[in-house]
Amino acid sequence: MISEKKEKLRIAYIPLAKGSWLNKQGHTTREESIKELTKNPEVEIVTPDFIVTNDDQAYETCEYFKNTHVDVMLVHFIGFAPGSIITILATAIPAPVILWSIPEAEMTGGRLEINSFCASNLNAFILSKLGRKYKYIFSSHESVWEKLGQTVKVLSALKTLRKIKIGLVGSRVPGFYTSNFNELELRRVFGIEVQYITLLELIYLADRIPEEEIGKILPRFTSIERDKVTDEELIKSVRLYLAFRKLAAKYKLDGYAIKCWSDFGDIYGIGVCSCLSFLSTDGIISACEGEINGSVSMLINYLLSGQVPFFCDFIKYDETENTGIVWHCGAASETLCKEGCSGKLCKHGSIDGGNKKGVTYEFPLKTGPVTFCNFGEGKNGHRLLLASGIALDTEQLIKGNPLNIKFDCNVKELVETIIYQGFGHHYTVVHRNVYNELTELCWWLDIELLTVKS
Structure with missing residues (x-):
């Protein structure tokens, strides 16, 4: 790790x-x-x-x-x-x-x-x-x-x-060209290595986890309130989590990018969101939908902040309030849970139309200063979109992990930069202001930096 x-x-x-x-x-x-x-x-x-x-x-x-x-x-x-x-x-x-x-x-x-x-x-x-x-x-x-x-x-x-190794389990998800990455450029700029792992290897290992190992870790899962998640789904989730841990040890991995749909739901019968949540909490920083650049962004923010980041979509914004809502299905680390709130293991909100298969870990995210960024590739190599703000008190607005952010920059200009500069739809949010640190990191590595005026 x-x-x-x-x-x-x-x-x-x-x-x-x-x-x-x-x-x-x-x-x-x-x-x-x-x-x-x-x-x-x-x-x-x-x-x-x-x-x-x-x-x-x-x-x-x-x-x-x-x-x-x-x-x-x-x-x-x-x-x-x-x-x-x-x-x-x-x-x-x-x-x-x-x-x-x-x-x-x-x-x-x-x-x-x-x-x-x-x-x-x-x-x-x-x-x-x-x-x-x-x-x-x-x-x-x-x-x-x-x-x-x-x-x-x-x-x-x-x-x-320069010592980091990320496991890519499966590939990117269908149609998400935003999750493509340049492996050798990533190695040249950061020194990061990518280990390719098939879904077959993961599931083969998960199906052979000894019962005694399941019994040791099961209380971590059963201690969390469940909402319609069956015992079978819970045990499958435990098996996958332990298989991910074993592969991380085998390949000396520091993080994952995981093809979370549609194969897991179709073949194994569950989603892997809660597994990613637990892995990130353990310090094995994990991004979903097979996005290596998202995993890289999370790892960078983790090293600079000491906090587990949130891998998310930017789904709604309000020009009057200068706010934006970020969200994902239910893979956020429990360290990000809103104060006074208890997370729940739930059915996934999207798989097979929603509310049919588990297992997600649902809760709104906590308040505090945040840094919002998008790390990807532009016409001239890697680039970073960077903004900061304050995470506001957020209710369980939708299934999954929602968070409302009041941005320091103008949200309309932020959105226009995202759209017209052709940034992908995945973002990293970390609960600490590391705006200056990320700016300096880009300078050392000659990474293009895009910011938006206040």
Whole structure:
């Protein structure tokens, strides 16, 4: 699972200052900065035991990191530094770069003491000409994590994504061309691997789950109120859930995209919505209707927010209230259930015309800040539509999992962007504002970003 693949982000902390700009305070700044940086348990700080002041030391630093993989270079200008040093470092170490300038000492009519911002200015020019991606922060060591936190979160997510493996069970559902995906482009951009799994393998495994295994997990299902779901449907749902878990372990999967209709209802007699709900709650993030890009979007939002996202359709909007309703059949994680509400295992609202076969997990979703996005493919590769808003108190408006959102942007312009830019009909909603994090992630990966004005 994804939780087992997370590793600390390894940051190469490299303090720079030309010899003639290095003073006693510079050494103190280095020591205090290392102390502050190592307070974050999510990162590992690796650093040479000196301040890089010249080209020879730059080459020595490169040699130091030759056998030590780093995920990002944090270049700290504790004094002015010429461009030759960053050129040597950037050529030898292929990691993203963060330039860090510190506040200038008080000016009292004497010599300029630090000249840190000017150093970042010069070195940013050089990195730009070298075609390197970089970020810039301006901060004292005391508040460095306030400025560094977002970028580290994004780079940590990108590091984990390169180890992600998604199981595609079956294929996309009939006629949903929106669920097509470019497998090699996905591998190139994110490093994500797709494991193809047949419905035959899944059902073969489900039919052979030992009764004792069913008995162990059954209370998780029977503890939930049922609405017309039969014992047979419940046991089948348990069998499928356990089969999904076994396949996830076998193939080392972090998520699924599952062809949820019409084969399951036609051949196995039930829908798999509740199984997806439980899997996502377990940390095996799962999208329905065979949409790999939807699963990718959910996994990205999960890594950035720590919250299980909601895979959904956008089904109604109100220009006067500037709201929109998102919904899906009943596969939302129970962690998203509205406060004070208990979910129910129900018959599916659509299979065979509705209310004939189980099993969905129905409840309205909870309130709070949300991020709304659509990840897919445009004419020039991957792209992301991004918006934010507030999830409003929502009743069980229809069967499944409804949620009413008041958008921060203009909902009419959002709808027109969706329609005229040709976005697919599946969206990811996560209960946290990760708008800025997603924006930065797109920047690092050169993914086209589309937003709508407020």
